[in-house]
Amino acid sequence: MVAASRATVSALSKATVKDGRIAVVDIGSNSIRLVVFDGLKRAPATVFNEKVLCGLGRGLQSSGQLNPEGVALAVPNLVRFTALARAMGIEKVDLIATAAVRDAADGPDFVATVEEACGHPIRVLSGAEEAQLSALGVIAGNPEADGIMGDLGGGSLELVEINHGEIGRATTLALGPLRLMESCGDDRQMARSVIDKTLAKVAWLGAGHDRAFYPVGGAWRNLARLHIEQMRHPLHAIHGHTIASEEALRLARLVSRQGKSSLSGIEFISRRRRETLPLGALVLGRLLRIAGSSEISFSTYGLREGYLFNQLSKQHQAEDPLISSASEIAEREGRFGGLGEGLMRWCDALFPGESDEERRLRLATCHLSDFAWREHPDFRASHALRRILHHPFVSIDHPGRSFLAYTIFLRYGGAPDSRASSSATALLSERWRERASLLGAALRLAFRVSGATRDILDGSRLNVDGAVLELILPGDGSVPDGEAVQRRLRALAAIGGFKEARIVV
16 A cells, blocks of 8 residues: 655656647556547547557466567557657657556566667556556546546556545555456456455545545446446446446446356457456446445546646646636637637626536536537537537536537527437436526527627626616627517527516617
8 A cells, every 4th residue: 555645656757748749658457558639738639549458467467477469469569559659740659557567577578678669768657656647537537536546457456545636545456357367267256255355455445435436447437338328328428427336336246247258249348358347347346335435437537647637737737627628629619719708707697696516517618609600500509419418528427518518509599309409408407407598598699799709799798687688788889789689689588587678788
């Protein structure tokens, strides 16, 4: 067990990175993966992502060596990964290795071979660094995370306590599915005993009682996908997918009892992943029972994202990743630049007494309100809705994502009861539907008044005078009204329950 803090990973690369793309090659016990990010920023977008399941850690426990077949598969693919990065013009290519390379007697020889073949150094992470960087990844994707993070790789399980976005106690355990396969074979009872005895050594695991558990890693992401398919969940987004602990236990129990042949009909689970998924489910189930977690919230952010997050300044780390991402989309795809802050002020009068989370989601919606203007008018609403529902936003749960998508759908004129929006509205309470309707109508009016230009938007605003909704326009005639403006003002007043709507010059 190790005491964790961000300071212990400060030795990782802090070099100034030019504006541009960054490649991270993650050499794990079960898979190797190349991820190209669009830059060192608060919410980096993935430009390229490719993995190969090599199984470097297969047989490591008994032999003490990396799996020869895995090495033969990994080396040429790592050469391919670094060659791709060079072809993309990426100057910063970081190779990081975890449990298998760290623990194997021939790990240094493997590192030397890869470094010579690829022309890039490999950073072999200690167990403490691996645990902390994975936890930083969860924090990067969910700044208010509170509970325990678990990152299950092929050769190890990293557990870290997270206290409202701050790292607490941590440990690395030899509980990866590849290790369990080697030591226990198909004997689930033996595997259960090994898992329980290992977890019992973590004295602080009870700190997870009635708090969230944040699963990270490919095996557990596949469990999330299974649950989404099994329950016919409206959104096919893994990040932020949250389920009660009892429901997660039922899923884990079911999957842990399956064999490879039982899982063979599930197309989105690869053949190699089917071998390790039942043991991954068994680890999750035993962990949830011992920790007493109340729910699990899946994270698509982990080691690689934490590695980047650790290189940001404290100022950038403190940014809201949802707002950063939405604002960047607005600046890149809005007709005349981002209008998010201006739109917020413009319709503030409609939303008195907001909570911080309500205001935050309204700001994200305002930032995204002009990003689909290039689409054909007949399809803007439906395309915008689908794009928001499936965009890799973080720091947002599924109901929040649905609110964003449904509001923008209405802003582009989508019918409130349309079948196209049912995947979003299924997750919204009546109150949030009403809020989406009000904000969507306000944004429609704002764009009709301003023509998506900042000067006109800043020269007008909404005002509430008792039961009367007022559209305030400047007296110099620089923002004239018209029939379309009056019509949308009346529609907004009706949705908001106002008795009268008027234009005040």
